[in-house]
Amino acid sequence: MNGTDYISIGIVDNDPLVAHALETMFGDRPTPLRVLWTVVSAREALSLCDTADMRPRVVMTDLQMPDMDGRDLAEKLHSAHPEIGILGMTAFQLMHSSDELSAAGMDAVIRKEAAVQEYVQMIGRITGNEHAATWQERSLAFQRMMLTDTEIAVLREYLKGRTTAATASLMHMSVGTVKTHMNNAYRKMGVHSRAEAIRICVREHLL
Structure with missing residues (x-):
């Protein structure tokens, strides 16, 4: 997928910690979703969706919220913006039947504790996006095995704080060759910068 193919999502949860955890879950992995x-x-969600630039393809909403719950939000969103997909999230027993939620405009319901792959595939089915609907999460350990010995060696030098030029000199390569190895490693790891790559390598003990 290129940058224009990502599925934009909005997250609604009255618990700020849960909302942040959900955002982080998608942000820390190379998924086809962008928060x-x-x-x-x-x-707040309704207000944002009224602005074209802030209107996501899918809204993920907690079902049990004070003031306005997920079913009521789905009903209002579906009425104002029928093109938006709506995914309900719950950690408890449903207070409304599946038929009631569907009638309100909700496309599907998922358990909050579901794995990121389940979220992505569900959103893929809601939007008719085949790539997302069949997306498989590849563990960082699997990605680590895909890195070549040279890519790992270059990453280790970056981890030591060496510049690209210093790494190239140390490894008897041109700067362009080092950059090629790094770009290949970034692609495999699903990141876009040296800082992101190093952060993942430290966190996951990849090197």
Whole structure:
């Protein structure tokens, strides 16, 4: 997928910690989803969706919220913006039947504790995006095995704080060759910068 193919999502959960955890879950992995915004109330979500630039392809909403719950939000969103997909999230027993939620405009419901792969595939089915609907999460350990010995060696030098030029000199390569190895490693790891790559390598003990 290129940058224009990502599915934009908005997250609504009245618990800020849960909302942040959900945003982080997608942000820390190379998924085909991009979080456009995260809010803690249904009214905030409605307000953002009224602005074209802030209107996501899918809104993920907690079902049990004070003031306006997920079913009511789905009903209002579906009425104002029927093109937006709506995914309900719950950690408890449903207070509304599946038929009631569907009638309100909700496309599907998922358990909050579901794995990121389940979220991505569900959103793929909601939007008719085949890539997302069949997306498989590859563990960082699997990605680590895909890195070549040279890519790992270059990453280790970057981890030591060496510049690209210093790494190239040390490894008897041109700067362009080092950059090629790094770009290949970034692609495999699903990152876009040296800082991101180093952060993942330290966190996951990849090197």
